Amino acid sequence: MDSRVQSVKLNLGIIGNSPRLNNAVEIALQIAPTNLSVLIVGESGVGKEAFSQIIHKNSLRKDKPYIAINCGAIPEGTIDSELFGHTKGSFTGAVSDRKGYFETVNGGTIFLDEVGELPKSTQARLLRVLESGEFLPVGASKVQKTDVRIVAATNVNLQKAIETGKFREDLYYRLNTVPISIPPLRERREDVYVLFRKFVNETSELYRRPRIDLDEQAKDILQTYRWPGNIRQLKNISEQVAMLEDGPIVSGETLKKYLPDFGQSHLPAVTANVSDTSYASEREILFKLMFDMKKDMDDLKKLVNTMTQNGGQYQSTTMVHDIQPEQQIYNPVVTMPENDTHIDIVTPQTTHTSIIKESPHIVDTEEIQEESLSLTNNELTFIKKALEKYNGRRRDAAKELGISERTLYRKIKEYNLQ
Numbered sequence: 001m002d003s004r005v006q007s008v009k010l011n012l013g014i015i016g017n018s019p020r021l022n023n024a025v026e027i028a029l030q031i032a033p034t035n036l037s038v039l040i041v042g043e044s045g046v047g048k049e050a051f052s053q054i055i056h057k058n059s060l061r062k063d064k065p066y067i068a069i070n071c072g073a074i075p076e077g078t079i080d081s082e083l084f085g086h087t088k089g090s091f092t093g094a095v096s097d098r099k100g101y102f103e104t105v106n107g108g109t110i111f112l113d114e115v116g117e118l119p120k121s122t123q124a125r126l127l128r129v130l131e132s133g134e135f136l137p138v139g140a141s142k143v144q145k146t147d148v149r150i151v152a153a154t155n156v157n158l159q160k161a162i163e164t165g166k167f168r169e170d171l172y173y174r175l176n177t178v179p180i181s182i183p184p185l186r187e188r189r190e191d192v193y194v195l196f197r198k199f200v201n202e203t204s205e206l207y208r209r210p211r212i213d214l215d216e217q218a219k220d221i222l223q224t225y226r227w228p229g230n231i232r233q234l235k236n237i238s239e240q241v242a243m244l245e246d247g248p249i250v251s252g253e254t255l256k257k258y259l260p261d262f263g264q265s266h267l268p269a270v271t272a273n274v275s276d277t278s279y280a281s282e283r284e285i286l287f288k289l290m291f292d293m294k295k296d297m298d299d300l301k302k303l304v305n306t307m308t309q310n311g312g313q314y315q316s317t318t319m320v321h322d323i324q325p326e327q328q329i330y331n332p333v334v335t336m337p338e339n340d341t342h343i344d345i346v347t348p349q350t351t352h353t354s355i356i357k358e359s360p361h362i363v364d365t366e367e368i369q370e371e372s373l374s375l376t377n378n379e380l381t382f383i384k385k386a387l388e389k390y391n392g393r394r395r396d397a398a399k400e401l402g403i404s405e406r407t408l409y410r411k412i413k414e415y416n417l418q
Contacts, residue, residue, distance in 0.1 A: 004029065008058070012050050015198055016191030020183040025054065031178045032058035037130060039115075039175045040153040042182030045232030048153040051180060052111040055151055064108035067101055072117035079122055081138050090139020102135055102146045115152040115175065116161055123168045126150075130174040150175070185227040185234060192223050195231065199238035210247050217252030225259055289378055380415050383408070387417070 005025045009015075014025070031038060032055045040048045049068055056066045074082050081091075085100030101110060112118075118126065129135050130150060134143050152175045161167035185192060196214070204211055214222065227233055237258050241250060386397035398408040411417075 002026065008054055011057075012053060014047070014050055015195050016188055018183060018188035018191050020181075021188060021191070024051065024180050024182055027178070027180050028054040029058055031055065033060060035149055036177045037149070037175050038151045038178045038180060039158075040151065040180045040182060042153070042155060043184045043230055044155045045230035046182040046184055047231055048155075048182055049111060049113065051182065052109070052151040052153065056109040056111075056149075059109070059149070061108050061149060065105045066109045066111070067105050068111040068113060069101060070113045072114040076119045079119065080125065083122065084125060084135045084137050085140075086138035087140045090137075094139065100135075100137060102129060102148055103137075103144065105148055106146050107148070109149045109151060112150060112152045114154060116154040116156040116158055116167060120166075120168065123171050127168065127171045127174060130171070185230040186225075189223045192225075192227070192234065193219055195234055196222060196238050199235045200242045203239045203242035207243065209242055212242060212245055212247030212250055214250050214255065215252065218250055218255040221252050221255050221259070379411070383411055383415065383417065387412075 002022075005022055008025060008029065014021075028038075028051050038052075038055060040051050042048050052068065053066070056062060069083075071079065080086075081094075081098065081100065083100050083102055085098050085103055086094050088094055088096050112126075125135060129146065129148070133145055133147060135146060136143055158167050158172050158176075162169045162172060185195075193214075200212060203209065229236070240258055241255070245254065382401060383397070386400045387394070389400065390396035394408055394412075395405055398405045401408065403411075
């Protein structure tokens with residue numbers, strides 16, 4: 001590895017020898033002497049600000065001011081004033097002129113963290129600075145000049161933000177002159193234990209706690225964990241372990257207590273975003289109702305087959321083979337008189353007769369009535385039952401039915417229920 005890269009990492013406290021990490025440091029050193037804008041991309045907690053410092057401290061501006069600004073932490077109503085300044089009386093509370101960061105850091109470097117959180121109006125002002133070095137303070141009429149190098153960072157996909165209209169495409173290309181991608185901690189597994197030791201030792205020395213280490217199982221857990229919070233989360237866990245464990249060796253089972261979601265699946269989840277006006281909940285209820293009816297019909301068919309084939313005593317001589325599939329979705333009515341030799345199967349559209357052998361074992365008469373398949377009737381029945389169950393409390397009834405209160409009110413009015 002380049003000795004210059006190692007020296008820079010040592011000076012800024014960047015720990016690890018991951019190839020992707022070293023490559024990112026090399027790119028930062030290569031473009032540091034230029035005035036090109038840089039966009040640092042990486043998940044939250046990977047240490048993007050450290051790379052902005054690499055760029056500034058190895059540039060021709062290293063003796064000039066440097067400031068880091070979290071764009072997501074400044075309210076939308078004041079961010080233009082913070083960045084570009086304002087004049088007296090430009091808005092309520094502006095009792096005097098105020099210089100913005102682009103004026104006070106003239107000649108130096110501004111690090112805009114979470115640049116994707118900038119409002120669209122501020123994005124337009126920033127684009128003008130990048131293109132011409134000019135800006136206009138809030139409430140001013142005179143354009144000012146500035147010579148500032150901008151290093152931006154984001155943990156969101158700016159290209160998707162462009163597609164949704166949340167970020168300006170022209171600003172993206174001006175910022176993204178040189179991109180630097182910082183790998184997440186889960187892609188630097190060889191560096192995790194080294195970072196853990198660093199954070200634990202620092203905490204132990206600061207608070208005079210006993211030194212601790214991990215057994216092999218704990219090391220494996222440390223390296224296989226996903227670390228969604230990256231280095232920031234690892235530091236937090238390391239400090240907890242250093243403060244709460246007496247050591248000297250921490251086991252894997254003990255370490256798991258500090259990783260409550262260890263071993264959980266992170267597969268994608270499918271979620272639905274359904275509005276009340278789409279009536280999706282109503283459709284789900286009706287579909288479930290139809291599915292249950294179809295299941296009842298299948299159970300009934302099995303019952304008939306069992307009765308005709310049980311012990312070889314019943315054997316159908318005529319099968320209902322000419323019923324079309326679309327007709328078979330109806331629940332049949334099966335009537336079996338005690339001394340009859342026929343089974344009449346009646347559907348809403350057709351009637352078929354199957355002849356079976358007489359048997360003295362048939363002693364009971366069983367009649368299965370056809371259920372109504374009317375969606376309106378069943379919907380009305382469910383609404384009545386829900387209202388009766390909760391003594392007319394519509395909010396509880398709507399929750400039971402899986403629909404909104406508004407939808408329930410509309411149905412009550414539609415069916416003229418009191």
